[in-house]
Amino acid sequence: MKSRAPRLSARARRIRGGVHPPEHKHLTADRPIRRIDAPEVVILPMRQHAGAPCTPRVKRGDVVAVGTVVGDTEAFVSAPIHSSVSGTVQNVAPHPHPAGGEVLSVFVENDGEYRIDPEVHPLPWEDMGPEEIRKAVRASGMVGLGGAAFPTHVKLAPPEKYPIDTVILNGAECEPFLTADYRIMLEYAEEVVEGLRIIMKAVGAPRGIVAVEDNKPLALRRMAEVARGRDVEVLSLRTRYPQGAEKVLIANLLGREVPSGGLPMHVGVVVNNVGTARALAHYFRTGMPLVERVVTVTGSVVREPANLMVPLGTPFRAALDACGGFTEPPAKLIMGGPMMGLAQYTMEVPVVKGTSGILALSQKETEFEIPLEPVCIRCGRCVEVCPMNLVPTYLAAMAHKEKMEDLERLNVNDCIECGCCAYVCPTKNPLVQLIKAGKAELARRKVLFERRAQEAANRGSGKEGGDGGQ
Amino acid sequence: MDWSLVWKAVLSLAGFGLLLGAILAVASKRFHVEVDPRVEEILDALPGSNCGACGFPGCSGAAEAVARGEAPVSVCRAGGPDVTEAVARIMGVEAETGIPMVAHIHCRGGKSLSPLRAFYQGVNSCRAAQLVGGGKACPFGCLGLQDCADVCPVNAITFDDEGIRRVNVRRCTGCGLCADVCPRDLIEMVPATAKVFVRCKSQYTGKKATSVCKVACIGCRRCEKACPEDAIHVENGFAVIDYRKCTGCGECATICPTDSIQMWVEREGHPEGGEFVVPEKKKPAKEKSGERETASSRGSRTEEEGGVS
Numbered sequence: 001m002k003s004r005a006p007r008l009s010a011r012a013r014r015i016r017g018g019v020h021p022p023e024h025k026h027l028t029a030d031r032p033i034r035r036i037d038a039p040e041v042v043i044l045p046m047r048q049h050a051g052a053p054c055t056p057r058v059k060r061g062d063v064v065a066v067g068t069v070v071g072d073t074e075a076f077v078s079a080p081i082h083s084s085v086s087g088t089v090q091n092v093a094p095h096p097h098p099a100g101g102e103v104l105s106v107f108v109e110n111d112g113e114y115r116i117d118p119e120v121h122p123l124p125w126e127d128m129g130p131e132e133i134r135k136a137v138r139a140s141g142m143v144g145l146g147g148a149a150f151p152t153h154v155k156l157a158p159p160e161k162y163p164i165d166t167v168i169l170n171g172a173e174c175e176p177f178l179t180a181d182y183r184i185m186l187e188y189a190e191e192v193v194e195g196l197r198i199i200m201k202a203v204g205a206p207r208g209i210v211a212v213e214d215n216k217p218l219a220l221r222r223m224a225e226v227a228r229g230r231d232v233e234v235l236s237l238r239t240r241y242p243q244g245a246e247k248v249l250i251a252n253l254l255g256r257e258v259p260s261g262g263l264p265m266h267v268g269v270v271v272n273n274v275g276t277a278r279a280l281a282h283y284f285r286t287g288m289p290l291v292e293r294v295v296t297v298t299g300s301v302v303r304e305p306a307n308l309m310v311p312l313g314t315p316f317r318a319a320l321d322a323c324g325g326f327t328e329p330p331a332k333l334i335m336g337g338p339m340m341g342l343a344q345y346t347m348e349v350p351v352v353k354g355t356s357g358i359l360a361l362s363q364k365e366t367e368f369e370i371p372l373e374p375v376c377i378r379c380g381r382c383v384e385v386c387p388m389n390l391v392p393t394y395l396a397a398m399a400h401k402e403k404m405e406d407l408e409r410l411n412v413n414d415c416i417e418c419g420c421c422a423y424v425c426p427t428k429n430p431l432v433q434l435i436k437a438g439k440a441e442l443a444r445r446k447v448l449f450e451r452r453a454q455e456a457a458n459r460g461s462g463k464e465g466g467d468g469g470q
Numbered sequence: 471m472d473w474s475l476v477w478k479a480v481l482s483l484a485g486f487g488l489l490l491g492a493i494l495a496v497a498s499k500r501f502h503v504e505v506d507p508r509v510e511e512i513l514d515a516l517p518g519s520n521c522g523a524c525g526f527p528g529c530s531g532a533a534e535a536v537a538r539g540e541a542p543v544s545v546c547r548a549g550g551p552d553v554t555e556a557v558a559r560i561m562g563v564e565a566e567t568g569i570p571m572v573a574h575i576h577c578r579g580g581k582s583l584s585p586l587r588a589f590y591q592g593v594n595s596c597r598a599a600q601l602v603g604g605g606k607a608c609p610f611g612c613l614g615l616q617d618c619a620d621v622c623p624v625n626a627i628t629f630d631d632e633g634i635r636r637v638n639v640r641r642c643t644g645c646g647l648c649a650d651v652c653p654r655d656l657i658e659m660v661p662a663t664a665k666v667f668v669r670c671k672s673q674y675t676g677k678k679a680t681s682v683c684k685v686a687c688i689g690c691r692r693c694e695k696a697c698p699e700d701a702i703h704v705e706n707g708f709a710v711i712d713y714r715k716c717t718g719c720g721e722c723a724t725i726c727p728t729d730s731i732q733m734w735v736e737r738e739g740h741p742e743g744g745e746f747v748v749p750e751k752k753k754p755a756k757e758k759s760g761e762r763e764t765a766s767s768r769g770s771r772t773e774e775e776g777g778v779s
Contacts, residue, residue: 100603343602345588372594400593430593437598444597448650452525 015252017387018240019420021176021339023215027298027305028179033187035309036322038085038110042313043095043350044070045103049143050150051077056106062089067117067289070106079151079353080141083108084291084311086115098316098335098349099342105350108313120287125198130156133202140289141353142280146170146181146244146273147336149354152280155272156202158265164203168253169196171212171219171274172237172244175337178357180294181274183307185212185219188278189226191285195277196232198284203270208232210274211253215239241339242418246271248387260414275356295351297323299360301330310351316358317347330360331367339419374400374429382421382431388414392421396431399438404445407438415439506537508560515556517549521623523645524548536561547571548623548643571644571659573626573637577612578669578730578746580632584608584683600653608682610672612656618648640743665718666711667746668693670730673707680728687730693722702731724749 047053054071058064064083071081083106090109094102123136138153158164169192173181185192196208210227212220214236224234235253237243247258249271256267264271279290291312298305303324310319316333320326334341335355351358374396382392390411398406412435421431512533520528524545526535535541536557543558550570558564590605592598596613599605604613612634619627619635626641627648637648639662649657656671668687672679675689687708694702694709701715702722709722709731723731729748736744 100601101609343588345603345605370591433592433598436601437593437595440601441597444653 014238015240015243015248015387016389017385017420018242018248019385019423020240021423024177024298025179025182025215027177028296028307029182031179031183031306033183033294033307033309034322036311036314036319038311039314039318040110041090042083042085042108042110042311043105043315044081044083044108044313045095045097045105045350045352046071046081047097047099047103048081048149048312048352048354049079050148051075051079051154053103054078054081056092056104058089058092058106060089060091063087064089064108065115065117066291067120067287070108077151077154079143079153080139080289081106082117082141082289082291084313085110086113087111096346096349098344098352098355116288120289122287123284125201125284130202130204133198136284137202137280140280140283142276142283142290143353144273145275145279145293145353145356147340147354147356149352152272152276155265155270156199158203158270162265163268164205164265164270165268166207166209166254166270167196167200167203167205168246168249168269168271169208169210169274169277170244170246170249170271171210171216171223172249173216174213174239174241174243175339175341175357176241177298177359178296178337179298180296180307180356182216182219184275184278184294185216186222188282189222191278191281192223192274193226193230193232193277194281194284195272195279197230198280199270199272199277200231205270206231209253210234211237211249213237213239213243242387242416242420245387245416245418247416260411290353293351293353293355295319295355296357298357299330299362300365301326301328301360301362303327310355312353313350315348315350316344319351319358320347320360326360328362331363331365332361334359334361339423340417368428370428370430374431374434375427376429377427379426381424381426385420385424387418387420388416390415392431392435393429395438396421396429396434399434399441402438402441404438404442407442412439412442506534509533509537511560512536512557515553515560516546517553519548519623521548521645521647523623523643523647548645550643569661569663571646572639572642572662573644573646573648573657574660574664574667575612575618575635575637576656576658576667576669576671577610577634578632578732579606579608579611579683579685580614580630580634582632583685584611597651597653608672608674608686610654610656610674611670611683613654617651617653618657621647621651623647636742638742640741661713663718664711664713664716665734666716666720666723666731667734668702668709668711668731669746670728671708675707679707685728685730687726688728690727692725692727693731696721696725720749724751 046056052073052075054073056071058070064070065086068083069080070083085108087109089106091107095105097103125133134153134156137156142152143149171181171185200208208231210223212223220236227234242248246264250256250258250264250269258264258267292309295308295310297308297319306323308319308322333344335344336342336357338359341359376393386392395410395412415435417432417436419432425431513530516529516533518529524532526532532541532545536543536545543561543563544554546553585607586605587607588605590599594616596615596617599613599615606613614633614635624641624643626638627635628638630636644659646659649659670687672686679686679688689704689707691704694704699715699717701712702709720733723733732746732748734744735747
């Protein structure tokens with residue numbers, strides 16, 4: 001596939017299902033990315049990615065520079081963590097994490113000098129082989145910056161039996177409020193395309209696509225300008241949430257269906273976020289690992305919503321202060337967008353690699369009541385909007401009744417938790433919440449039953465019969 | 471009237487009946503299914519509430535498993551020692567009937583003791599709330615939602631006025647279903663004779679523990695030193711009692727600075743079978759000097775809440 005002339009394609013098919021919530025992107029769409037200073041202390045959790053958590057590689061009192069590895073692990077599905085400031089390690093202790101719970105974190109006291117680690121040097125990717133590129137990407141700590149934070153080097157290393165023919169850069173940014181990817185496409189278009197070409201080289205894919213929703217015409221035009229003359233297509237998508245979910249995106253652009261329980265590589269595709277591509281290009285140009293990211297700080301109660309380039313480990317409070325604080329106390333603070341974001345209970349949680357946005361909503365916007373018991377009026381709207389062709393109301397009912405076999409039979413694990421079902425439900429059933437709980441319970445029971453079976457086996461071989469009250 | 475018609479009808483029907491009867495008789499011999507008579511007997515001995523706590527499909531499933539020798543005679547934890555003995559008699563084995571077990575919830579930090587850090591709005595289930603961390607300040611404490619109460623086959627789990635769960639030991643049959651569903655692993659099956667309880671499972675220690683709950687176990691280890699039987703140990707930041715060693719003397723409860731260790735006192739006529747009390751505190755500084763000096767000077771500050779919980 002050699003499409004020499006990149007083009008604004010004919011309008012792509014509309015996705016199946018989905019919703020179109022109010023976009024609210026006007027709050028920050030025209031605000032250029034502004035770099036903010038690192039705070040006095042950055043907090044670097046050892047789990048900022050999907051996969052195995054890192055173990056700290058520094059201890060209290062160690063001196064680190066920008067780009068020094070502070071956490072790493074031997075596991076394949078993981079990514080190292082680097083210091084975003086220079087200074088001394090103040091402490092290694094558990095700290096609240098925006099994804100919930102407390103995670104062992106390295107606290108680095110910022111000396112304000114921003115010394116750069118001597119290991120950091122530019123990498124000429126055009127002279128490097130795919131294996132070298134993958135190694136370099138692993139060392140950069142790169143993860144998917146769209147929010148799921150899946151380690152990028154894993155995506156770049158598909159097994160031989162799944163040849164990759166297409167790399168898709170996801171610029172859909174379908175979540176309301178968020179504009180980080182939009183600003184990246186406008187301001188760093190060159191780097192985005194370069195990042196795409198690095199990924200294409202690493203996986204040996206001949207075709208590269210940048211997919212952008214048609215509510216971002218400026219980004220589409222800018223990307224098309226830059227892509228001209230390079231083996232890159234720019235395609236426009238009809239705006240619809242959850243367009244940016246990779247399985248939905250692949251089905252829409254290429255008409256290929258990722259099998260149940262499968263990954264995009266099973267249909268010959270790798271999907272990356274435009275932000276990831278930009279960060280990759282930046283890494284190969286400068287050698288600086290992933291130590292900062294673009295975060296949209298927005299919401300109706302934020303005084304000056306903005307797109308910020310934030311050093312990783314900056315507490316939410318510092319990022320919000322850089323936007324002038326609040327006009328009224330927020331009722332809800334969310335990491336990410338309003339559809340799939342995670343509610344926070346404290347502003348002390350740090351910005352991590354998966355933080356695409358910080359959203360503060362007012363009391364009025366968050367007030368709603370949910371029924372204690374799911375009440376389905378069988379209108380079928382959730383079935384219509386489910387982009388994965390599931391039946392959310394049955395899934396939720398089975399999760400509520402803990403009918404685990406039925407949950408599995410209805411393919412609960414194919415749910416991408418986009419929340420469209422709960423969004424449209426006229427009786428305000430917490431459908432996606434129930435389904436999430438059901439998925440977690442399914443996983444928990446598997447572990448529990450395995451442990452039980454193990455115990456029974458041990459008991460059977462040890463002693464027999466009544467084990468009374470022990 | 472033609473009698474031959476009658477005779478023909480009677481004879482042919484009788485013949486049919488005899489023939490079919492013979493086939494049935496042969497079939498019942500040929501295709502005989504061995505049914506263990508003990509299954510019926512065991513089924514009669516079991517409570518018949520089909521609670522499913524044994525892990526078999528209802529009481530009949532359990533009865534069959536016992537008769538086949540795949541399950542111990544003590545399969546029915548909900549039935550307690552009486553049922554175990556009855557089943558053992560049917561099976562012709564000696565049952566080592568253990569002490570009956572009851573569920574105990576290792577948390578007493580209700581609304582006023584462990585405040586909310588966030589307002590949880592969502593599915594009324596602890597396991598769902600746990601996915602987002604729950605609203606309670608203490609990340610180890612009872613979330614006070616529905617799961618254990620929903621799963622209890624005998625409605626033994628209720629709320630107290632503080633919004634946390636408690637177990638009615640009069641009703642609890644020790645089936646252990648609630649212990650399986652608690653996402654914070656707070657429910658432990660303990661012998662019904664147990665008298666002393668650590669009512670906290672906070673992995674936080676010291677000030678951090680008390681900052682999220684006033685009655686948290688702070689992991690000070692004074693109970694360890696006070697125990698004459700070496701039955702209580704601090705692991706992962708909280709005290710754990712080994713009920714095989716505990717004699718119920720209550721030394722640990724008298725010394726606990728945060729009252730997280732309490733005594734269970736059975737009361738006749740009490741709807742829940744008894745209540746938790748904090749024994750009168752000892753003044754450790756006067757009782758012994760020297761080696762325990764440091765511990766006591768640290769511990770004697772929190773004595774705010776005594777008496778009945």
